[in-house]
Amino acid sequence: MHTAEGEHAPEVPFQAIIEQALAGIYVMQDERFVYSNKTWAGMVGYTPEELVGMHLRELVAPDFLDTVLHRYYQRLTGEVQSMRFHTRGVHKDGHIVHIEIHGSRMIFRGRPAVGGVGIDISERVAQDDALRRSREQLQELTAYTSRKLEEQRLTFARDVHDELGGMLTALKMDVSRIARRMETEELRGMTQDALGLTQDIIERVKAISESLRPSALDHDGLGIAIARDLEQFSARSGIPHTLTGRDVPLRLSPKRSIAVYRIFYEGLTNVARHAQAQQVAVSLEEQDNWFVLELRDDGVGFVPSTLAPRSLGLLSMSERAREIGGELVIDAARGRGTRLVLKTPLLI
Incomplete structure (x- = not known):
């Protein structure tokens, strides 16, 4: 779009709409920004006037610069017409800004360029990271709980089998001795019932021990x-x-x-x-x-x-x-x- 000050105004169609867009909009040539709306510039802490002319290396996290340049030239040369990806920008104050970009090859002022749209997804990335950490902590807690539960099962199984089982076996032997000394049928019957009950409890204790471990x-x-x-x-x-x-x-x-x-x-x-x-x-x-x-x-x-x-x-x-x-x-x-x-x- 040309205005009365055509040589200074960026030649971007639908200028008024673009300037008010909630999404960031940019155009790049020669690895530098030649156009930015307020939203795009604001995502990295600059005004559009400050951003125009800045090189990619000034605005992209160093560990991601080679990747961004590669993707820039893929689109600029037409190898890939359009691309959507997540990049990490460097804010004016130094903190990292996560930006989702959808950029395409275009012609700007008669020359090949890359233009696109970006949105700040830093909050979403932070939420995703927090959710991932929560899941990792939950998995660690679940693993810890499983280990402790298994340890307790083993301890309980041994205690039930060895200690409680041993006490019941001793009780059964005592009742057997008493039964042999009973002089009446009624008392002998009572002791036999006690023996049967004791044996049932012993079998039940064994079953509980087996279920534990x-x-x-x-x-x-x-x-x-x-x-x-x-x-x-x-x-x-x-x-x-x-x-x-x-x-x-x-x-x-x-x-x-x-x-x-x-x-x-x-x-x-x-x-x-x-x-x-x-x-x-x-x-x-x-x-x-x-x-x-x-x-x-x-x-x-x-x-x-x-x-x-x-x-x-x-x-x-x-x-x-x-x-x-x-x-x-x-x-x-x-x-x-x-x-x-x-x-x-x-x-x-």
Whole structure:
């Protein structure tokens, strides 16, 4: 656009609209700004008059200058007609400004130039960084909580099995001695009832200890622990199961074995609670340098996107998998069952 002072006014179409635009608008030639509206200049703390004539190196963060120059010449030469990217500008007072740019090749005053639009996204970047840090802290907290919970489970399991179990066994022996000295049928019957109750409590204590930390996991290995849980699952629910790969020599660290077991147990618990399945199939195998566990059922399935935000079971499994460098995939759809696949690195 020309005015009465044409030689001084920038030749930009729709000048009045551009000057009032909420987005920053610029034109560059010879690596320098030849036009800027107030919004663009204001993003880096200058007036348009101050900005015109400034070189890119004065306004771009040093570690990003080569990238910006490369993209500038890609558009200037026509290699790329238009480009959208995020850059880091340097404000007049020295702080970094994050700017999203959409720039294109154009002709300005008869010569090739690069013109474009930019918006200040510093606030959005700060929010994204804060959210990322919050997620990282949440992941660290989740991992810490899982470790502490596992430690407590192990301690409780040992205390329940060793101390409480030992005390109950001693009580059973004392009741047995008393029973042998009873002189009446009534007293003998009472002591036999006490013996039966004591034995029931001992079995219950064993079951609680096993639920806290299966002894098979420490003594016999992951495959045996999973096999025992499946046997108990079928006995309680009446749902038959198949297990393949029980005897595969699983080269997993203790930490990964525990995490895999907890993910498997949570998945099996979900089957018992929700699936209404007729069959459950589990496979354990090694593929290249990965251990792979697959848990399938033929139940009612579900749509993952419909789960309530407080469905922490799946979140817990995903976090456990992430913590051990693994991958968890849950393939489910309403009416066609659920398939859970866990992969985690093997010891090499």
